[in-house]
Amino acid sequence: MDFNLISEVICFLSGIIAWNSIEPRYMRFILLLFSIDIVNEIFITKYFINTGKFDQNIFYNLYSFFDMGFGFYIFYCIHKKTYLSKCVIVGGLICFSYTLLELFYIHGLRYLHIDSLRLFDFFIILFSFGYLHRILKKRYHKLLPDILFWYSAGSIILHSLLFLNFSTMAENRYWLFEKAEDIFYLLGDIGNVFYFSVLNVAFCLCIYYNKAQLAIFSHKL
């Protein structure tokens, strides 16, 4: 059973239900990423990659540009008008430059650009902690209705585990161990399931708090 796909589909559906309640609006883009991910997992992987029509690494290398671009864009929006937005731009430029360098000069397109992906994970963890730090500095902040907090919390766990997984991928000898692949998929599953569950909770809370606000508004009317 593919836990990743199931949890992603559930999260996508709850996101669609919560569509009108999702604030800030740019977080709606996350549903676009999920929909593309789901299409990848269900159709492209099944009919193109697994059948050998298209090289898996080339596909993931190209797709990672979109994935990384999305990650940096979301964190740029989160940290907009703060000093961290400049860090996001600089981090993004470093990450993309190193990816291009890795893909076209160091390893080539047929090898997964593990080092730049680890760099990407590192930046995402850093920016997530940056957001938590900003929350901590505020005098008053309600966490439950804050989708950005849940997104940052999920990102910290997912990208920490991805960082660990990519680190094992960088060491070829590790894959000689019998259970290496099992552990790799297990960690990936834990990270993804946690990430999607957290976002699922965030979408549900968006609906709940939006309704509560509407109730207050109608009561005032």
Added chain:
Amino acid sequence: MHLLQQSSAGNFFPQIVGIAGFLITVLSFFFLAFFILSRKRQNKLVEEQEALQIEFEKQLLKTQLEIQEQTFNTISLEIHDNVGQILSLAKVQLNIIDQKETLDKELLADAKESVGNAMDYLRDIAQSLNSERIQLGSISELAQKELQRINRSQVMKAEFSLHGNEREIQSQKKLIIFRIIQEILNNTLKHSKAGKIRMIITYESERLTISIEDNGVGFRKDMTNKKSGLGLQNIVSRTTLIGGTADIESLIHKGTVITITIPI
């Protein structure tokens, strides 16, 4: 390499990675739980502070209204009991002078003195009407004026002493302190049946202590009636509101000592 070969035999290395991953997940989970709880605690603290601030503003408004009401009552009493009486006396004296064939200089001087006294009283009243009176005066000045009023009424003898160097106090806080003093003095006038009242104001480095002592009938805390009990409650709640403490000690037929300590 040696480690890898050794681990390979027991297939141990992937398990270490697995445990590391598990630990990352568990630690992240605990970190987030701790983060949520501490944020919640801080939010609660802010909510409590805001509630206190609202309560403070409410009390301040109430205090301002009470002072205004008290001022009007005092003015009304002063005009009726003092100014009115003195002017009546002056009128009588002038009538007598008018009826006499020769000018009685002594009686005229008395009449002049009466009119002068009435003018003094009116000046006092005019000052009372000034809304900035409390803001401008110091705690000891305001307290002394209240005690002078008591002395003038001749109901009881009032004494005052100041220790330490007087310091500036925030106007809102001063207003509440003044209202506490007024409340204590009013309670003493109404219920104590005392012949003497003494107020001691002491300024220390970080606190202000106001002690008001009388030699009246005293009371037992469990025997206070609803109205005077409410007055005492007001004293305690207002003192707490500005971060101070109120200590009330009373002995039957010995008198009462109320000590207010306020951080400054």
